[in-house]
Amino acid sequence: DTAVSQTPKYLVTQMGNDKSIKCEQNLGHDTMYWYKQDSKKFLKIMFSYNNKELIINETVPNRFSPKSPDKAHLNLHINSLELGDSAVYFCASSQGRRNYGYTFGSGTRLTVV
Amino acid sequence: GDSVTQMEGPVTLSEEAFLTINCTYTATGYPSLFWYVQYPGEGLQLLLKATKADDKGSNKGFEATYRKETTSFHLEKGSVQVSDSAVYFCALGGSGNTGKLIFGQGTTLQVKP
Numbered sequence: 586d587t588a589v590s591q592t593p594k595y596l597v598t599q600m601g602n603d604k605s606i607k608c609e610q611n612l613g614h615d616t617m618y619w620y621k622q623d624s625k626k627f628l629k630i631m632f633s634y635n636n637k638e639l640i641i642n643e644t645v646p647n648r649f650s651p652k653s654p655d656k657a658h659l660n661l662h663i664n665s666l667e668l669g670d671s672a673v674y675f676c677a678s679s680q681g682r683r684n685y686g687y688t689f690g691s692g693t694r695l696t697v698v
Numbered sequence: 699g700d701s702v703t704q705m706e707g708p709v710t711l712s713e714e715a716f717l718t719i720n721c722t723y724t725a726t727g728y729p730s731l732f733w734y735v736q737y738p739g740e741g742l743q744l745l746l747k748a749t750k751a752d753d754k755g756s757n758k759g760f761e762a763t764y765r766k767e768t769t770s771f772h773l774e775k776g777s778v779q780v781s782d783s784a785v786y787f788c789a790l791g792g793s794g795n796t797g798k799l800i801f802g803q804g805t806t807l808q809v810k811p
Binding site (some may be wrong): 616626627633640677679681682687689 | 747
């Protein structure tokens, strides 16, 4: 069984569209994250939720909105997509917030054309 | 703020060569330190970690020692294999008990037969 699963794996869409990426973890972890990896492989945190509560909200455009219906799910909705949103988006989870290490999903490659 | 700096890549080695990937950090307090590996088309996997000064993390022949005096966490392996070809990320646990990980820019390793 996949521990952290993201869907879709690939997403190609036009500028101005709205899209969502879903993430689910079956590890029983209570904290989930969204990271963005740019074309140079640099990883930057976007959001973090702990037991459905927003913990981290980095300087991300408000076109990006995370939603956590329960502690096993963290979805990312993006409005009015722009070319610069093209990247690989990774979901991750951890038990607690004491930095014992994350488990990552396999990523969603978003291409905006 | 907290940051991680890794050596520039790509690093190209022959099979059975010795590997060192340098990582230094800037942080307040005593963060946990991590190495993650990303194989092509996959998410990041935790390779090893260390939670306090002088701790040595090890896994699959890779090792790294938490050096507080030099603020370093260099990754080493005595004999690399072609299957070790991947991108390696050094990371530290950010302050504030948020669970946030701060990543270095990644170092690409290519091992040739």
